[in-house]
Amino acid sequence: MRRPAAAALACLGLALAACGGDDAGAAREQVTVSAAASLKTAFTQLGRSWHGADARFSFAGSDDLAAQIRRGARPDVFAAANTALPDALHDEGLVEAPRVFASNRLVIAVPAGEEGVRGIGDLARPGVQIAVGAPAVPIGSYARSVLSRLPTAQRAAILRNVRSEEPDVSGIVGKLTQGAVDAGLVYRSDVRASGGALRAVDLPDELQPAVAYGVAVVRDAQHPEQARAFVDALLGPQGRKALRAAGLDPPSR
Amino acid sequence: MRRLRRAVFPAALVAALTVALLFLTIPIVAIFVDTSPGELLRSLREPESLDALRLSLTCTTVAVAIIVAVGTPAAWLLATRRFRGRSALVTLVELPLVLPPAVAGIGLLAALGPRGLLGGVVEDLGIELVLRTAGVVVALVFVAAPFYLRQAQAAFEALDRAQLDASRTLGATEARTFLRVAIPSARHGLLAGLAIAWGRALGEFGATLMFAGSFRGITQTTPLAIYEQFATDFPAALALSAVLVAVSGALLGTMKLLGGAPGGPRAAG
Numbered sequence: 001m002r003r004p005a006a007a008a009l010a011c012l013g014l015a016l017a018a019c020g021g022d023d024a025g026a027a028r029e030q031v032t033v034s035a036a037a038s039l040k041t042a043f044t045q046l047g048r049s050w051h052g053a054d055a056r057f058s059f060a061g062s063d064d065l066a067a068q069i070r071r072g073a074r075p076d077v078f079a080a081a082n083t084a085l086p087d088a089l090h091d092e093g094l095v096e097a098p099r100v101f102a103s104n105r106l107v108i109a110v111p112a113g114e115e116g117v118r119g120i121g122d123l124a125r126p127g128v129q130i131a132v133g134a135p136a137v138p139i140g141s142y143a144r145s146v147l148s149r150l151p152t153a154q155r156a157a158i159l160r161n162v163r164s165e166e167p168d169v170s171g172i173v174g175k176l177t178q179g180a181v182d183a184g185l186v187y188r189s190d191v192r193a194s195g196g197a198l199r200a201v202d203l204p205d206e207l208q209p210a211v212a213y214g215v216a217v218v219r220d221a222q223h224p225e226q227a228r229a230f231v232d233a234l235l236g237p238q239g240r241k242a243l244r245a246a247g248l249d250p251p252s253r
Numbered sequence: 254m255r256r257l258r259r260a261v262f263p264a265a266l267v268a269a270l271t272v273a274l275l276f277l278t279i280p281i282v283a284i285f286v287d288t289s290p291g292e293l294l295r296s297l298r299e300p301e302s303l304d305a306l307r308l309s310l311t312c313t314t315v316a317v318a319i320i321v322a323v324g325t326p327a328a329w330l331l332a333t334r335r336f337r338g339r340s341a342l343v344t345l346v347e348l349p350l351v352l353p354p355a356v357a358g359i360g361l362l363a364a365l366g367p368r369g370l371l372g373g374v375v376e377d378l379g380i381e382l383v384l385r386t387a388g389v390v391v392a393l394v395f396v397a398a399p400f401y402l403r404q405a406q407a408a409f410e411a412l413d414r415a416q417l418d419a420s421r422t423l424g425a426t427e428a429r430t431f432l433r434v435a436i437p438s439a440r441h442g443l444l445a446g447l448a449i450a451w452g453r454a455l456g457e458f459g460a461t462l463m464f465a466g467s468f469r470g471i472t473q474t475t476p477l478a479i480y481e482q483f484a485t486d487f488p489a490a491l492a493l494s495a496v497l498v499a500v501s502g503a504l505l506g507t508m509k510l511l512g513g514a515p516g517g518p519r520a521a522g
Contacts, residue, residue, distance in 0.1 A: 063484035164466025179367035
């Protein structure tokens, strides 16, 4: 009777770590990677081409993944859509020294075929419906830093048009592809990953925030060797290729 | 030896119940153990939490009112008539019970979203649902209604036929019998169904997020606020969770009290 309870608790732990746990493929060592939702295409691709270990991914908002690690979840690798979260976890002694592995650009995404929004100015028009990320998730804080560079009146008009603050980029993309909103602030790579459902409207350079992705091996990881190998692969040619194919850029520095 | 063997099964039953109880209550206990009274008060003063709680109460109240108004007569029909395809109909009505909330959200978008099956009709009527408070109510009604319907149907089916027939023999119309005899007699079951539907609506997360989005004061109900605070302020998320558990618990308790002591015409689950 103890054993089912233990198994149930273990399941709960696994669900918390969101690493969807069955033991298929136990022959190869596993590596569990908690990664920002915007990395889904790139990492899934890398997981297929890299054979260092059986890579299992958990994609969500970087802030939620960081919160899970703070609450005791132990994935092997943490990859965030900013450098602030890995740096903070490093300062708290939860992950090893983070490394920057990619950069991205923010764009205005609109449903393909819609011509109503051609630039940031159009977002301020009354009646335009916008989805952004919640303030705590990187895509939400980048969106706010874009808006903070606009004149106050324009920024206020755009904020009045915000209809939803989504917990991760997938939420924004979903609202866009369903036509629930007219525009959203997402990464350029998200538009690429939408397979033609979305169209990107570029933001001027002076509004671009520096979007850098940080990755770190988690302290006390269960598979530290595989974790380091994964990070090396990510920073190597294989990783660069997968990232570029998904619409992400190499680190800017 | 035989006595020992006879004791094994009851012991196993007790052990199973113990495991079930522990597993089901530990997370709830942990929420309250980890939340200090100070945190609880702080959370209740947080404008974001207050907005979420207010929105949750409004939306669930409206949703439950709709569910009861439409669900009670619908359940009466299902309980009192025998017609071809009835069991298929009952299954259809109960289908949302087993639907994952995310699927419910996708389904609602595919049906009522701007690009959905009936999106044009909804738009022509001048109704806006997606990313609106009305959309939250739609999502809540969709996920919670089957809980009430099921319970209400069972409650009506358990009624004493003789009593209903007597009412009719004495000249009461069916409408009058339904309102004056059936509903009062079935109130325990109806209130139990109402409490479960209300509780389910209060806890709704996935369908709301997908169909109505998350915006403070407009569509961000308490579970969505808890999810947002989870990443930034775990103690606040815990405190808000404690409040939600307390509200749901109070609701369940109140309905039990209103329904009176069990023992009357009870609904078979």
